[in-house]
Amino acid sequence: MSEKTDALILELAKELVGEDAADLLKYLLKKRSEITDEELAKELNVKPNEVRKKLYLLSEQGFVTSRKTKDKDSSLFIYYWRVNLDQINDVLLNRKRMILDKLKIRYEQEKDSLFYFCPQDNIKYNMDEALENEFKCPKCGSPLQYYESEKARQFLEQKIKQLEEEIEKETKRGKNNNN
Ligand SMILES: [Zn+2]
Known part of the structure; x- marks a missing residue:
């Protein structure tokens, strides 16, 4: 996973489980391997209970997962924790799909509020009026210009396309992994 993805994961974690647990996730993301809660506590120099509390928080939201084995000597269960990459993806x-939906709604709104204006008179005309007058100001004949919202529309259009491509790519990748 890229650094950008890691940053996204941590941002989301901070929102859902708070900064302290997100910091622990950051540590696990760097580590990329399994580790017991005891080992984690030692490495971070904190109490095992504190580490466990954060791990449970993280696992409730699907950020980490664990497997348990029985210790031969003590017959106690040992939990090995790791980042749950499939679930996080x-x-x-x-989340990306949700953002895409919101952007599409905004895009529709921007599209409906498309304006042209005359740079001489500063009068706004809507799409129909501009068309009727062949994109010339009916008052002074100056060529009409796009109102600023055109920039917002283009930005949204670009962002929507980018998100759609990312979602498509990641959906395909997810399917391939399952096969
Ligand atoms: Zn004009």
Whole structure:
């Protein structure tokens, strides 16, 4: 996963589980390997209970997962924790879909509020009026110009396309992984 993706994951974690647990996730993301809660506590120099509390928080939201084995000597369960990358990818993908939906709604609104204006008179004309007058000001004949919202529309259009491509790519990748 890229640094950009890591940053997205951490941003989302901060929102859902708070900064302290997100910091622990950051540590696990760097580590990329399994680790027990005891080992984690030692490495971070904090109490095992504190580490466990954060791990449970993170696992509730699907950020980490664990497997347990029985210790032969003590017959106690040992939990090995790792970042739950598959689950996180799903969460990120769903978030991207949500953002895409919102952008599309905004885009429709921007599209409906498309304006042209005369730079001489500073009068605004809507799309129909501009068309009727062949994109010339009916008052002074100056060529009409796009109102600023055209820039916003283009920005949204670009952002929507980019998100759609990302979602498509990641959905395909997810499917391939399952096969
Ligand atoms: Zn004019």
